[in-house]
């Protein structure tokens with residue numbers, strides 16, 4: 001287990017270029033399974049979850065070469081293998097194997113899927129989609145010699161089930177219409193990749209229409225990571241400094257920018273950068289996390305320390321209704337909160353240095369933010385959980401003036 005040691009209390013100043021989005025890179029990587037060719041995927045973050053995804057692809061016979069942040073993935077000769085539970089249980093994105101493997105090999109096995117365990121994370125919608133495309137389930141195996149296009153109407157907006165459905169539809173026989181789909185920017189990023197690989201997909205708020213095709217290799221640049229962007233903006237704000245993030249579509253940050261403006265930050269959003277600094281006056285704010293374009297659930301653990309440092313706030317997460325477990329890991333930093341009726345109330349708190357363990361990816365970053373704000377030395381154990389989704393955070397924070405060591 002690795003730890004991050006922080007000497008906090010320093011104002012952070014400067015510019016951070018965000019990496020490619022984790023949640024866009026992972027579906028693109030898994031979707032190469034349905035292509036027969038060589039794909040070039042640029043701006044792929046070198047993070048724990050991506051390394052696991054690459055190992056899964058390699059176990060199926062793919063050749064994956066990384067040069068800088070560009071991956072070349074050759075999926076011309078793949079063979080079916082039951083996924084290694086050690087690998088699939090390490091990342092949530094292994095659910096994309098359901099659609100990709102069924103599509104390419106006519107077979108997939110429902111095995112343990114991993115990822116952050118902040119809530120129950122059902123896969124019933126993914127399974128419903130595999131069966132709608134013609135899959136037949138026997139025990140934990142689903143098989144189908146050739147998937148057929150279908151109509152899907154989801155009653156809950158699920159990023160993962162939408163992605164799996166697009167992956168299956170892209171090379172299924174005939175036309176698929178998906179309604180009730182999620183609209184997160186990483187879904188459009190996946191579509192960009194598949195279209196570059198020969199897919200025929202149209203996306204609108206109302207429906208996604210896909211005409212199945214044989215796919216060749218594709219070429220795409222992964223979008224910038226909006227959650228990483230929000231995290232470094234929060235680091236600037238919580239330390240009373242001024243941080244600019246670049247490399248991310250500013251419109252993806254609209255809900256976050258609105259929330260921190262209400263909290264009291266000055267936010268300057270330009271064409272390709274966002275700069276924030278604290279005005280020193282804070283307001284109590286209420287944040288409701290919901291599917292895009294609303295405030296993202298993955299940024300609610302990031303805004304909680306800002307609420308504590310400011311005038312307090314209230315969080316209601318409609319996506320992961322119990323995603324508040326990380327708050328207990330912030331109490332060593334003096335953060336006080338209460339939970340009632342599905343709401344988390346974060347009280348105005350004087351943050352002190354502390355020692356804690358990362359509960360999950362965003363919960364770990366939340367602890368890191370508390371540590372950056374507090375005077376003195378703090379330690380966060382389980383740093384690899386943070387590195388699953390953040391590329392070299394210690395270097396990016398040091399470039400802003402933070403004293404951070406990865407041990």
Ligand code: EPZ
Pocket residue numbers: 023026092093116120121122123124125126127156157158159160161182297298318319320321361362389
């Ligand atoms: C993706 O998870 C992200 N993970 C999560 O990122 C993110 O929190 C989440 O989307 C919401 O934005 C990846 O992209 C790898 P969902 P996913 O299916 O796809 C319910 C991070 O910190 N649901 O959109 O697993 C579910 O319970 C993380 O980077 C079902 O009921 O999320 C939830 O309430 C962690 N049945 C809602 O849908 C299903 O079969 C949304 O979940 C699937 C989902």
